[in-house]
Amino acid sequence: MRCMLIDDDIPTIEALRGIVNWEEFGITEVLTAHNIQDAKQLFENGDPDLIICDIEMPRGSGIDMIKWARDRQYEGGFIFLTCHESFTFASKAISYDADSYLVKPLDKQELEAALRKSMDTLKNKIMLGEYSKLGHAWLKNQDLIERSFWSDVLTATISPRPQLIQSEVQKRELAVQAHAEYRLLLVSVPRSQIEREWDESIFHYALSNLVSEILSSRVGSGRMIAYQVDKVFYNAIIVESPADMQELEASAGEIIRLSRQYLKCTATCYFSEPGVISRLAQLKTELEQADESNIIFRGKLHLPNKPFHVDLTERFTLDTELFTLLFVQKEKAQIVNRLKKELELLTSLNKLDAATLHSIREDLLQVVYSLLARHHIQAHRLFEGELSQQLAQDAESSVFDFMKWAQALTDKTVDSIKEVLQSEGVVERAKRFIQDHYTQDLSREDVAASVYLTADYLAKVFKNGTGQTVKEYLNDCRIRAAKQMLLESAASIGEIAMDTGFDTISYFSTVFKKWTGETPAAYRAKHKAAL
Incomplete structure (x- = not known):
């Protein structure tokens, strides 16, 4: 105030x-x-x-x-x-x-x-x-105080000891029954389930408003806690128990439906079993764990007495030999279609959970990394782009996200292997990179990284394709440019050395004489006079 x-x-x-x-x-x-x-x-x-x-x-x-x-x-x-x-x-x-x-x-x-x-x-x-104006301000302030209390409870900032909880209720002058039982309703929307155009903070605000609009007649705004864990947006709602569960389930269904209609996202709702305030932090953790393992039951309402069932009696193992063969044969469409069919079958049999999807991802990466290493391609260079990293982060959120990542992974892997096998294409790209960057401090490793190869393998391919080492070709580009500058400009020998990528005048002169048989000054004097 x-x-x-x-x-x-x-x-x-x-x-x-x-x-x-x-x-x-x-x-x-x-x-x-x-x-x-x-x-x-x-x-x-x-x-x-x-x-x-x-x-x-x-x-x-x-x-x-x-x-x-x-x-x-x-x-x-x-x-x-x-x-x-x-x-x-x-x-x-x-x-x-x-x-x-x-x-x-x-x-x-x-x-x-x-x-x-x-x-x-x-x-x-x-x-x-x-007292309308001050009344609204006072009530809003009370909502903030109560929201802060429940947030502290859910994060275990307040010790779960009943005496301390009672003390906090009295200190904050809250209308909370410290010994009563409550339920949690957890609304979850993974970042991968919303449109890419959304700004994260704006989406979180919009989701919180939608939840508040639907539940405001049953739950005070001080009992709605919005928070984010990694790439998942959550709204935790504290409901007194006993409550009219039919009405609350109907409200949860509205949250799911309206989120899809207006926010264009897939929301999932989870109800906890009843528990006293000291148990709410643990109940929240259990609901988050259920959400993390939920791959195929999104966009639904989950009740504590009706948990979603995943059949884990027999763990699925990816046929890595088959996928290795498909990659070797460069069958991009077959790789993606086979993965899709495997995941669809597991989903239909209720055999797909987060751990299974993770193991499939790891097995597929093992196939890809093995092939890239065989062809001397550096995986961290190939997949270092922002889009590749984002797809990899989201890959285990859902089957849809996994398939987007798998498609991109397959395309990049097969295409890069094709380019390596067409060594002339790799050499030409390396030569073009050198021509575009010869004025910089280039190393053999820099050139190799530009074509996603190891330095030793590029050196072998480059020598076979050009008859020169990478260093020789780099110096050749620099000397050709220096010769032109010596004849067409009034720049000093030192300026030309720096402009063509040489560290010192002496090293420039040594390389120039080795390539032309003359010092830079002699070359300029002799050939400029002839023009």
Whole structure:
């Protein structure tokens, strides 16, 4: 809550700020003004909940201030200060619904008593629904306090000991039954299940609003906790038990349906069994674990007495020999179709869970890495792009995401192996890379990385294809460029050496003479004169 102090006497303002423990009265912000003009400007940033104002000020009295405030429908508390007891002032203050009328010098006990009276009055107005603006602010603040409590409970920030929970309920003045039983409703949407166009923070806000709209008539907003774990968006809703489960299940169904209709995403809902507050953190963890292992039952409502069943009596093993053969034969379509059929069969038999999907992914990667190593292709270079990494991260979220990743993995693997087998294509790409970057500090490893090969294997292929080593071809490119610059520009020998990628003039001169039989200066003098 916010309090505004108005007095033309600065020492009085400072004394007021220091004499009171404001937080004890629920006041978290104290504003100050030295005349009513400044006070009116502060109203532009939001109405304070309480005003403590001197009556007698040179640029407008406290009576003028309360009249202005009440005329603009201000319903907050008002405490007046004055140096003189005056029935006229007191009667006017009362007519404008002031809470208290204190005479300076201030007595701390009288001031604190007046503050308690104002706080009690505000609370009563809220309960009676007579104080609209402050009432909404107060209730919103109470929702925040309660939401903070339940968030601390779910994250085990508050110890699960019943005595400590009871203490926190009393300290925060919450209408919570510390010994009652509650259920958790967990709404889950993996990042991979939403449209790529969504900004994550905006989506999280939209999902929370949708859940709140559907459940607001049954659950207070202070009991709806939105949070994110890795790439999964969650909304945890605390429901008192016993509750009308039929209505809550219908609401959960609406969340799933409307998420698909308006947010274009797949939401899944999980209900926990009933439990006391001290068990809620564990129940949340259990629901998150169920969600993590849920691959084929998304977009549904799951109840504690009807868990989804996955048949794990016989673990599936990928036929790595078959897939190795398909990769060797470069049968991209057959690889993807075979994977799809295997996953569809496992889904139809309720045999696909997160662990099984993970093992299939690892076996497929083993096949791919083995083939890449055989062809001297560096896997970390081949799959280092942002899109490849994102697909890999999402691969185990669902069958759909797994197949998107598998398709991209297959395409890149088969295409890169084809290029290696066509060594002329690899050599040409390496030559083009050198031609485009010869002015830089290039190493054999840099050139090899550009074509996803190991440096030793590229050296062998390059030598066979060009008759030169990578270093010789690089120097050849640099010397050809240097010869042209020597004849066509007025740049110094040192500038030309730097511009063509050589570290020093001496090394440039050595290589240049080895390639042409002349020093750079002699070459320029001889051939430029002939032009």
